[in-house]
Amino acid sequence: MLAAEGLSPADMQVQATDAGMLATSHPACSTATDLSAGCLAAVLGRPRWPDAALAARAQAEGAAAAVLAAWRERGEAALEAMQGNFALVLIDTRQRRVMLAVDRTGTERLCFAQVGATLVFSTSARAVARHPLVSAPVNQQALYEYLYCHMVPSPDTAFAGIAKLLPAESATFNGQGLSRRFYWQLAYDTRGDGDDAALRQRFLDLTEQAVARQTDDIRPTGAFLSGGTDSSTVSGMLGKVSGQPAATFSIGFDAQGFDELEYARITSRHFGTNPHEYYVTADDVVEAMPLIAAAYDEPFGNASAAPTYFCARMAREHGIEVVLAGDGGDEFFGGNERYAKQGVFEHYHRVPGIFRKLMEPVVMNFPLGASIMPVRKARSYIQQARVPLPDRMETYNFLHRSPLADIFEPEFLAAVDTERPLELAREAYFRCASSEPIERMMHLDHKITLADNDLRKVTRMCEAAGVAVRFPFLDDDLVAFSGLLKPEQKVHKGRLRVLFKDALRGFLPDETITKSKHGFGLPFGLWLNEHAPLKALAEDALASLGRRGIVKPEYLAYLRREHATAHASYYGVMIWVLVELELWLRANAPAGAA
Incomplete structure (x- = not known):
C-alpha cells in the first residue's frame, strides 16, 4: 500500500493501493484516474486555473482531471498553475510517489503521518490518529502550544507523529522518505507601479472581481456583517455584483462595550442590504462550548467561534447555503494594530548603535527613575525595543505573566519544549520574501493568525452550521496585488491599511472607515x-x-x-x-x- 487515509466519513478519504484504485467519500471531492500514466488525483475545494486549457479541462471533466493534465505537462510545477482554495492528493503509481498540497493561503488543510512504507493522510488530524496503522496518542507538546497560542500551530498537530501542511506547502512521499517544500511565496518585486489613484482603482476592481468569483450562481449566497471595514466591503460588493440587496447576518451581545450591531446597521442602511440579526446569550455559550470541543479535530480556544457558529446557523435558517466572510484583509493590507505599535519600537533600531550604548546606561540607571514618569516610560520603551521581532509580539502572552513552574505540573513541563511556539513564529517571520518588519509581521500573521486560527474558526463553525464559507480577500489576484504595494501604503505613521481605506472612501460609510477594529468579541x-x-x-x-x-x-x-x-x-x-x-x-x- 502506498497511501491510506483516515476513518471519519465527513473527511476527505482517499486510499491508493499498488493496484491503482482510488476511492473518496467526500461529496465535494473531485477525483480522476489516468490509467495510461498510472496516476490518480483527488481535489477538495474550489481550485482555479489561469491557464485557459487547464480551465477548460476542469470545466469539462472536473478539477482532478485538470490536475492530472498539469501533472503530465509540468510535474510538481503543476502546483504553481493552480489558484483558489484546494486540498490535493496525487498518486503516481509508476513512480511510486504520493504528493499532498494545500492552497496558497491555507484555506484548506491536510494532515498526515508516515508509518513505514505507508502514508496516512486526511483533512482531519483526528482521523489520521485513529487510523489503525497510526493509533496516535494526544501530544503533550501540542497541548503546551495550544495554551500558548490558543490553537495548535502548524506544522504540529494535537497528536504525536502527525503533521499538517502550512499554506502553499506540498509534501512528497516515495514509500521511504517524505520531503516538504513551499511551491509559492508572495512576491514583493514591484513597488507601487502607477500613481495612488490608479492603485486605488485597481484595488476596487480586484475586490469586486474577488467577490464575483466567490458568489455562487446556483446556491443562495449571503455575507457575514460585523460592521467593520472588511465585512462591510464584502457585503457592499456582494450587492453590487449580484444586482440585488445582499442578505447580511450580524451578531450582537447584550453587554456594554461588546455590542456593535449599530455599525452593522449603518452598513446595512448604506447599501440597502437585507439584514438579519441575532443576539448571543449566556445560554447560547453554554450550548456552544461542548459543541466547539466536539467539532474541532484539535483543541481550539478562539472564543469568537461561538458567535461565528450562531451567525452561520442564522444564515442557514434563512435559506443561505454559501456565506462570504471578510477574513484576510488585515493580514495582506496591514490592518492589525500591532503593526503600528511594533513599528514604534522598530524606530529605536534606527538609532546608531554608539548613541544607544551611551543613552541606555543613563536611562536605565537614572536615580529614582522608577518614580519619574518620563524616565519610567523611557525604560519601558527601551526594554521592549531590545526584544527582537517576532519575539516582541509575544511579550504580553498570558503564559509570560507567571513563571511556567507556577503554571504547569513538573512532569508535564519537563516533557515539553517551551521555546517551540517562538521557533515556529520565527520561521514564518524570517521566511517572508520582504525584509520590511511590517511585511514580515503580516507574513507571520498570514500563517499564525489567519491560516492556523481565523480560517479554522470560520470554516469549521460554518460546517457545523451547515453552510459553506468563502473568503474574497484571499483571492489570489488580490493577494498578489498586496505584494505590489509599498510598506507605507499599508501602514504609515500609525495609520493602518492606508491604501485599502483610501480606496474605499466614498464606497463605505465614513463611520465604517474610521471605526476601530472589533469583530465578534464575546463577553x-x-x-x-x-x-x-x-x-x-x-x-x-x-x-x-x-x-x-x-x-x-x-x-x-x-x-x-x-x-x-x-x-x-x-x-x-x-x-x-x-x-x-x-x-x-x-x-x-x-x-x-x-
Missing part, C-alpha cells in the same frame, strides 16, 4: 460571574483539568480568584481556553492520559 468573562449554568460548566471543567497532570490546580484556583475579583474579561480569555481544552480532552484522551 464570556463577564457572563461567567453572572450566569449560574455557565459558571457550573466552567468550574466542573477546570476541576477535571486540574487532575490531568498538565496545569497545577493552584494556578487554576488563582485564575478563578482573579477573574471573580477583578479584570473579568482579561482572565476570562484564559479560562475559556482551559475549559475548551478539558472539553476536548474528554472526547480525545481519558483522564490522566493526556
Whole structure:
C-alpha cells in the first residue's frame, strides 16, 4: 500500500493501493484516474486555473482531471498553475510517489503521518490518529502550544507523529522518505507601479472581481456583517455584483462595550442590504462550548467561534447555503494594530548603535527613575525595543505573566519544549520574501493568525452550521496585488491599511472607515460571574483539568480568584481556553492520559 487515509466519513478519504484504485467519500471531492500514466488525483475545494486549457479541462471533466493534465505537462510545477482554495492528493503509481498540497493561503488543510512504507493522510488530524496503522496518542507538546497560542500551530498537530501542511506547502512521499517544500511565496518585486489613484482603482476592481468569483450562481449566497471595514466591503460588493440587496447576518451581545450591531446597521442602511440579526446569550455559550470541543479535530480556544457558529446557523435558517466572510484583509493590507505599535519600537533600531550604548546606561540607571514618569516610560520603551521581532509580539502572552513552574505540573513541563511556539513564529517571520518588519509581521500573521486560527474558526463553525464559507480577500489576484504595494501604503505613521481605506472612501460609510477594529468579541468573562449554568460548566471543567497532570490546580484556583475579583474579561480569555481544552480532552484522551 502506498497511501491510506483516515476513518471519519465527513473527511476527505482517499486510499491508493499498488493496484491503482482510488476511492473518496467526500461529496465535494473531485477525483480522476489516468490509467495510461498510472496516476490518480483527488481535489477538495474550489481550485482555479489561469491557464485557459487547464480551465477548460476542469470545466469539462472536473478539477482532478485538470490536475492530472498539469501533472503530465509540468510535474510538481503543476502546483504553481493552480489558484483558489484546494486540498490535493496525487498518486503516481509508476513512480511510486504520493504528493499532498494545500492552497496558497491555507484555506484548506491536510494532515498526515508516515508509518513505514505507508502514508496516512486526511483533512482531519483526528482521523489520521485513529487510523489503525497510526493509533496516535494526544501530544503533550501540542497541548503546551495550544495554551500558548490558543490553537495548535502548524506544522504540529494535537497528536504525536502527525503533521499538517502550512499554506502553499506540498509534501512528497516515495514509500521511504517524505520531503516538504513551499511551491509559492508572495512576491514583493514591484513597488507601487502607477500613481495612488490608479492603485486605488485597481484595488476596487480586484475586490469586486474577488467577490464575483466567490458568489455562487446556483446556491443562495449571503455575507457575514460585523460592521467593520472588511465585512462591510464584502457585503457592499456582494450587492453590487449580484444586482440585488445582499442578505447580511450580524451578531450582537447584550453587554456594554461588546455590542456593535449599530455599525452593522449603518452598513446595512448604506447599501440597502437585507439584514438579519441575532443576539448571543449566556445560554447560547453554554450550548456552544461542548459543541466547539466536539467539532474541532484539535483543541481550539478562539472564543469568537461561538458567535461565528450562531451567525452561520442564522444564515442557514434563512435559506443561505454559501456565506462570504471578510477574513484576510488585515493580514495582506496591514490592518492589525500591532503593526503600528511594533513599528514604534522598530524606530529605536534606527538609532546608531554608539548613541544607544551611551543613552541606555543613563536611562536605565537614572536615580529614582522608577518614580519619574518620563524616565519610567523611557525604560519601558527601551526594554521592549531590545526584544527582537517576532519575539516582541509575544511579550504580553498570558503564559509570560507567571513563571511556567507556577503554571504547569513538573512532569508535564519537563516533557515539553517551551521555546517551540517562538521557533515556529520565527520561521514564518524570517521566511517572508520582504525584509520590511511590517511585511514580515503580516507574513507571520498570514500563517499564525489567519491560516492556523481565523480560517479554522470560520470554516469549521460554518460546517457545523451547515453552510459553506468563502473568503474574497484571499483571492489570489488580490493577494498578489498586496505584494505590489509599498510598506507605507499599508501602514504609515500609525495609520493602518492606508491604501485599502483610501480606496474605499466614498464606497463605505465614513463611520465604517474610521471605526476601530472589533469583530465578534464575546463577553464570556463577564457572563461567567453572572450566569449560574455557565459558571457550573466552567468550574466542573477546570476541576477535571486540574487532575490531568498538565496545569497545577493552584494556578487554576488563582485564575478563578482573579477573574471573580477583578479584570473579568482579561482572565476570562484564559479560562475559556482551559475549559475548551478539558472539553476536548474528554472526547480525545481519558483522564490522566493526556
